[in-house]
Amino acid sequence: MSEEQIKNLEEQFEARILRDDKIEPKDWMPEKYRQTHIRQISQHAHSEIVGMLPEGNWITRAPSLRRKVALLAKVQDEGGHGLYLYSAAETLGISRDEMFEQLHTGKAKYSSIFNYPALTWADMGAIGWLVDGAAIINQVALCGTSYGPYARAMVRICKEESFHQRQGYEIMLKLSQGTQEQRDMAQDALNRFWWPALMMFGPKDEDSPHTAQSMKWKLKRKTNDDLRQQFIDQTVPQAELIGLTVPDPDLKWNEERQSYDFGEIDWDEFWQVVKGHGPCNKERMDARVNAWEGGAWVRDAAMAYADKKQERKAKQAI
Amino acid sequence: MSTKNWPLWEVFVRSKNGLEHRHFGSLHAADAEMALENARDVYTRRNEGVSIWVVESKHITASNPEHNGELFEPAQDKVYRHPTFYNLPDEIKHM
Ligand SMILES: [Fe+2]
Ligand SMILES: [Fe+2]
Ligand SMILES: [Fe+2]
DSSP states (O other): OOHHHHHHHHHHHHHHHHTTOOBOTTSOOOHHHHHHHHHHHHHHHHHHHHTHHHHHTTGGGOSSHHHHHHHHHHHHHHHHHHHHHHHHHHTTTOOHHHHHHHHHTTSSOOOGGGGSOOOSTHHHHHIIIIIHHHHHHHHHHHTTOSBHHHHHHHHHHHHHHHHHHHHHHHHHHHHHTSOHHHHHHHHHHHHHHHHHHHHTTOSOGGGOTTHHHHHHTTSOSSOHHHHHHHHHHHHHHHHHHTTOOOSOTTOEEETTTTEEEOOOOOHHHHHHIIIIISTTHHHHHHHHHHHHHHTHHHHHHHHHHHHHHHHHHHHHHO | OOOOOOOEEEEEEESSTTSOOEEEEEEEOSSHHHHHHHHHHHHOTTSOOSEEEEEEGGGOOOOOGGGHHHHHGGGTTOGGGSGGGSOOOTTOOOO
16 A cells, blocks of 8 residues: 555544544554554453452452352453453454463553552452442443444443442441441551552543543543543542541542542552552462463363364264 | 255344444355345345344354253342442432
8 A cells, every 4th residue: 555545544544533433343444543452452351350369369258148249240240341352352453362471471561450459358348449430430431432342342341340339339338337447447448449549540641642642543532630530529429428538638629620639649659560560460460370371271171172072073974 | 057055144234333243134145255245235225234244054053042041040140240239328429
């Protein structure tokens, strides 16, 4: 293709997105669109499955059967979300193995929030309430993204997510109605997860170089700062309702903006965790790689069994 | 004259970008290319679609309705997979 032709295609492409036309796998797309989507969708997929680890740790220690089945169902959902997203990324020409390779070698990132430890049962409440709450805000915005398979996966995921946040909040609610020790536990979990949850929306707009391009492709429909503000405005009243205190001395309702003002996020911490120096980066990756390598014999056995069945069928046909 | 029958193909049509392909019906054709052409003639004469998939019917593995009990009933008592299972105060917003 000549440069002229490509430029033409690019212009048509941008025009399609502008009129809210969806892009489907076989449509022509700029290479950069393809690569950016592979990166974002696969990182989203990685976040879903790495996100299973901190909560998975607590399934056997859930305080009641009711809590246990709920947590189990949630973690199971997250595995499914990973699957939807990996499949959507595969439509762009990357293989599942390549994506796993990128995750396991540290080339691909996943949401930093999962590099924090889940220390007490209250953390299961805080994670469902805050982490899934923040994820839902991000994901609802993505339901209208321009890439068809990604948008469809998001719609499905959002539908399934709604119980995740509610089960988390219910845990917090119960703890906050409990003994002093239980209330302290809930408050402590909020203290530890509040700021990392705010960081889930990514750097400030002024430090987010890809925002303009992503907005243009509708890979982002709202900026990081807008989504973060939305999260804070929704979540603060939820904390108040159960008598918990958001750990931010600068948090204040701004009558004029009809929105909360809030304190400075520790961006050094954010970048440290992104670069691999969070409290659990190594532990999470070890767990992932272990699961992958430890499961190799199962994948091999399934393949061998399928081959054997095929052979038997072929023999019977003769 | 060949006595070989044309195989059966299942036809899936995407009616608009952004929507998934949906099963529209089936047809007989000698090969995939012909199935695609025929599907276009049979199923998209009134602008019903922007994309067509054809799959030879024998390649579709379908669940057996006789097994519906064991396949689908276990999901019926998993009420905790639904948001309504959780008891939250009425005042709660955005959840
Ligand atoms: Fe998620
Ligand atoms: Fe999820
Ligand atoms: Fe979730």
